[in-house]
Amino acid sequence: MSIDVSKVFLFDNSAKNLVEAELLDAIVEKQLLDWEDQWIPARDEVNRRLKAAGVDRSKWPQTGHWSWRDKQLGIKGSLSNPSFCVVHADETQGLMILDTLPSARLSSQAGKPIVYIDYLEVAPWNRKHLPGDVPRYGAVGSILMRAAIELSLQEGFKGRVGLHSLPQSNDWYANKCGMTDLGPDPAKQNLRYFEMTPEIAQAFINRGS
Amino acid sequence: MAAAAKKTMTLNLTDVEMDALEDLCQKKDLSKTAVLRQALRLYQAVEIRTERGAKLFFEDEQTKEKAELMML
Numbered sequence: 001m002s003i004d005v006s007k008v009f010l011f012d013n014s015a016k017n018l019v020e021a022e023l024l025d026a027i028v029e030k031q032l033l034d035w036e037d038q039w040i041p042a043r044d045e046v047n048r049r050l051k052a053a054g055v056d057r058s059k060w061p062q063t064g065h066w067s068w069r070d071k072q073l074g075i076k077g078s079l080s081n082p083s084f085c086v087v088h089a090d091e092t093q094g095l096m097i098l099d100t101l102p103s104a105r106l107s108s109q110a111g112k113p114i115v116y117i118d119y120l121e122v123a124p125w126n127r128k129h130l131p132g133d134v135p136r137y138g139a140v141g142s143i144l145m146r147a148a149i150e151l152s153l154q155e156g157f158k159g160r161v162g163l164h165s166l167p168q169s170n171d172w173y174a175n176k177c178g179m180t181d182l183g184p185d186p187a188k189q190n191l192r193y194f195e196m197t198p199e200i201a202q203a204f205i206n207r208g209s
Numbered sequence: 210m211a212a213a214a215k216k217t218m219t220l221n222l223t224d225v226e227m228d229a230l231e232d233l234c235q236k237k238d239l240s241k242t243a244v245l246r247q248a249l250r251l252y253q254a255v256e257i258r259t260e261r262g263a264k265l266f267f268e269d270e271q272t273k274e275k276a277e278l279m280m281l
Contacts, residue, residue: 004213053266078257080250101251112238113247156243 003028010088010137019137021088023147027072027095030084030198032093035068040125047187049203053130061129062166063121068095071118071119079116084147086140092124094140098148104160106195116196117163149201159201164191177204220245222242 004025009018033167043064050060053180075081080101086094089105102116127133145161164175164185170192173179179194222230235242255265265278 002213005262078250078254101247101254111236113243154244156239158238 008086008139008143010086010093010140010143013134013138014134019088021086021093021137022142023143024085024087025147026083027083028084029091031065031087031095032069032072035095039068039123045122046129050129055130061127062168066119066121068119068121071097076149084144086143087200088137092123093126093137094120094144096120096144096148098151100151100155102158102162104195105193106180106197109160109195109197112160113155113157114160114162115148115155116158116160117145117148120163121202137147139197141172142176146205149196149205152201158198159196160198161196161204162194163199164188164193166191170194 006023008021008023010021011017012019020204023163047060047064066075072083073085075097080099082098082100083099084096085092097118099116099118102114104110104114117149120141123136126138126140128135137169148161149159152161161179163173163179170181171185173194174181177196178200179196180200182193182195184190187192230241230244233239234241236245237247239247258279259265265280266275267278268275
């Protein structure tokens with residue numbers, strides 16, 4: 001399998017400058033080892049801090065139960081489940097698995113194919129968990145969203161993208177990405193379903209996010 | 210993000226098959242190549258799931274009646 005590597009830039013929040021990173025169109029063993037060796041301990045540390053600060057468990061990171069190794073195993077060999085990751089400083093900064101089979105739900109796009117974001121997660125150190133936290137790198141989520149849009153364009157899906165959002169991410173998808181909120185989906189634990197039209201996808205790319 | 214290298218093949222279709230393909234292109238707003246690539250992905254996805262022991266059903270939205278789709 002050949003892996004395509006693209007140059008991207010993250011914002012280093014401590015140095016206050018852009019740093020070069022890589023977008024890979026695959027999740028390989030190195031990413032799964034990073035998830036096990038770096039993400040899980042970092043996530044456990046976040047949870048310890050949240051517990052010590054008395055934060056209610058409902059407000060803890062909602063991706064805590066995700067196993068990227070299991071997810072990757074589940075899509076092994078599948079043509080319809082491309083995956084991506086962002087790497088900087090030899091560390092995996094973000095992971096994403098897509099599905100190219102679902103269809104759009106927005107009435108103006110109904111039945112047309114979309115790139116569906118099955119899972120998207122940034123490393124625990126790239127998120128703000130408590131007031132005063134400074135995420136290490138910014139733009140990881142935006143780079144992955146853009147990769148989903150670019151794939152949608154490449155496949156002839158015109159930039160259409162859809163996803164079910166965890167409650168903590170609703171605001172990001174609605175307001176930062178400009179996706180349309182189609183409301184809670186009873187078939188998906190009542191997670192809200194969001195979709196991006198070709199026009200919104202183009203606007204997202206034009207913003208350079 | 211660069212597109213993966215692709216290989217070219219010739220596909221022979223009957224008129225009826227070509228009509229069906231063009232109809233799908235229209236409905237799905239896709240090129241013929243894109244429809245056929247989607248069809249391959251779907252066929253593979255169904256094959257993987259059925260090999261794992263899953264069954265493929267269609268459910269009538271009103272009656273909730275289910276019909277199993279038998280795969281070759």
